[in-house]
Amino acid sequence: MAMTGILRPGHVQLRVLDIDEAVTHYCDNMGLIETDRDDQGRVYLKCWDEHDKFSVVLEPSDSSGMNHMAFKVRTEQDLWRFESNVKNFGVETTRIPAEELNGCGERVSFVAPGGHRFDLYAEKESVGNGIPTTNPAPWSEDTVGMKAIRFDHCLLYGDDHDEEVRFFVEALEFELSEQVVDGEMQIAAFLSCSTKAHDIAFIRHGEPGKLHHASFLLGSWEQVLRAADIISMKDIPLDVGPTRHGLTRGMTIYYFDPSGNRNEVFAEDSYRYPDSPVLTWTADNSGQAIFYHSRTLVESFMGVVS
Amino acid sequence: MTHTITITDTEETFSCRETQHLLAGMMQLGKKGIPVGCRGGGCGVCKIHILCGTYETKKMSRVRITEQEENAGTLLACRVFPKSDIQLQVLGHLNDAVNTTKA
Structure with missing residues (x-):
């Protein structure tokens, strides 16, 4: 049976003290690929074998740590079902409109009992992994450093x-x-x-x-x-x-x-x-x-x- | 250029280059248990208080060092680069290691 419901960790948004140093670390040292920047100064990255537009968001901040971690769910119906599950558990949810993060669909956001923020979403722009989907090569030539495969x-x-x-x-x-x-x-x-x-x-x-x-x-x-x-x-x-x-x-x-x-x-x-x-x-x-x-x-x- | 850093609690000194952060210099003392954490100003384990001397800093997480603390010279050793000889006190976890462990 294929996976249902929550598919995987979709992205993590990390707070960083110096955006240029952070981009050098994640891209040059670890091999992630920059896919976008936004007007808040956030930088969007993906690992080479991921198809969705980003799996890491670097957020310029005066503190370190995790802003939130997001999971991708399989369908929009799943998104609303989990929203209802979370509320029924007694945890408050908010909806974040599509495109608040570039290329990401509407999100359901909540703070879990241990104080961590998590978001769920069903849609994210697919940019591909740099390899054709017909007769694909086993790996991308366009990656450097540690060549991280996925978040x-x-x-x-x-x-x-x-x-x-x-x-x-x-x-x-x-x-x-x-x-x-x-x-x-x-x-x-x-x-x-x-x-x-x-x-x-x-x-x-x-x-x-x-x-x-x-x-x-x-x-x-x-x-x-x-x-x-x-x-x-x-x-x-x-x-x-x-x-x-x-x-x-x-x-x-x-x-x-x-x-x-x-x-x-x-x-x-x-x-x-x-x-x-x-x-x-x-x-x-x-x-x-x-x-x-x-x-x-x-x-x-x-x-x-x- | 190299400066002499004095830990006033124990009168110990170590040398530290201007391009090197104070925690890197302190690690040369070779004491067990000096809390070397993230070395990026994020985890807060290497807290010190500077009594005198000039220095430059890199950004520290506000969750760990408030603006008031920073202005008063309470800093993370991994983000402080000496510009002169410095006298400092070690705080928190670092204090436990420096003051209770024999070199």
Whole structure:
């Protein structure tokens, strides 16, 4: 069966302190492609293998962090159905008119219980991935740096973890794929709306609305190592890696954009089906769950958010 | 050009080039636990207070440093570039690392 309802993370709008430094980082270092700018100074980017016009919006701001994350739903009927689900959960919604972001259809916007803003939309202008749809080539020649394939997921820290996870499961129809638990208390939840190991993840935290990282897919472990080379060559602040996660099995490296927003590039993670069991890691083994090789938690990785 | 930075709490000094941010200089002290976070002015873990000296700054997230704090010399070490010798105090997480860990 094809995917229904919410299809995927569609875009993330990140606040940046210096727009030129941010564009250099995301385009020259990571390989995203600039597709538009607007009169608010926002810059629209996509990864090479994405067809829709943008998956990252960089917003000039005096603070760092995430403005919102948006999911694409399959049809307009789905959009109104989820709007109703969200309201029925007790979360207020607003509608944002089409073209408030260039090329994006009407959005349903709301703040989830952990203090993060999410938008849903059904339509976005398609600009293609630079490869013909008939007899396509396997990859685009027009990409540089880490050659990120797609915007994949975010990990968010919020102050009402249990309600935010319940909201995603009950109102937005995500499924729990993996979790970290301390006795009865859930520390981390990895949630999927697809066959991916996660489309979004949440970690229990004291402050509302924080971004831990925005993540982008690469093609292989070799590409992750190449990203590590670029991080050193370009003097990008490294956080952790390259290594493997126990959670989701992904091969990964973490670093920061010039405004202190953490990025991940990763490859070769796990997958799930609706009948897959939930995988559980126990808090006493959280070192291995997070960094499978060193089995040691890293203070900056656990505590630093934007 | 290189300047001498003094942490007044411990009387320790380190040298820092004008092109290098204070956190990069401080990392050369080799102390365990100096909270190196995002190094982009976004996460707020490397808070310091400048007592005297001249410097240039890059933008810091207003969520972490208010305008009043910035005007009073309370800054993030990763966004401060020295233009003279500087005396500073370390705050918050950074204070814990600098003042409790032996070099």
